[in-house]
Amino acid sequence: MKNKSEILVNNIVVLRAENKWTQKYVAEQLGVTRQTVHSLEANKYNPSLILAFKISKLFGKEINEIFTYYE
């Protein structure tokens, strides 16, 4: 059963703004839809490990610099 108190937050929106990239651009680079990028930015969706690595590679950051896990 999923623990509701577990939260994974990310700073994709900040990193995207720093790079002056649009959601569309990020979506194209990651091979996902813009809705997915928006859901990630709004912390409404936890990405798969593969997508998390793609995000990490795109922004040139370590995964734990982008994602933070809270219990």
Next chain:
Amino acid sequence: MKSWISFLLPDDEYKEKRVLYFFAEGGILLLFTLVGLLILNNYFHLDAETALLMAIAVFLIYVTGRYTLSGIEYTDIATVGAYSKELRHIMFKTSSFAGIFILLYLVFIGVPSSQNEWIDIIGILVVFSLFWFLTNYISLKRSYKKNKELL
């Protein structure tokens, strides 16, 4: 994850996860419907065909309805121009569907011989085309609204 259901799922992982939830929810509802029908069968005589059709309808209506209303089908439609273009495409698809339907009917069933048969076939055609168009239209409208909010 490898599963035979993959061919029914979108490539985008967020959409894939949502569609999987819709299927799972539909499956649970289907189970409840079947249990409900089984209990009802002890009190009322249920025609097997009707009961089976009801169960199938519950699953299909739920999954299609959730997908249509979720606004995740047309992920790239965010401008008026793209919306109008897609709407025209939906109208074309509906017309093609109606054309193919009537053609297949004429080829496999034959030309209706009486006025009543014509009314029947046109009635079915109108209902199915309208259903097809409305599902796509609502899905487009919801997707457009959602995508506009993301801009």
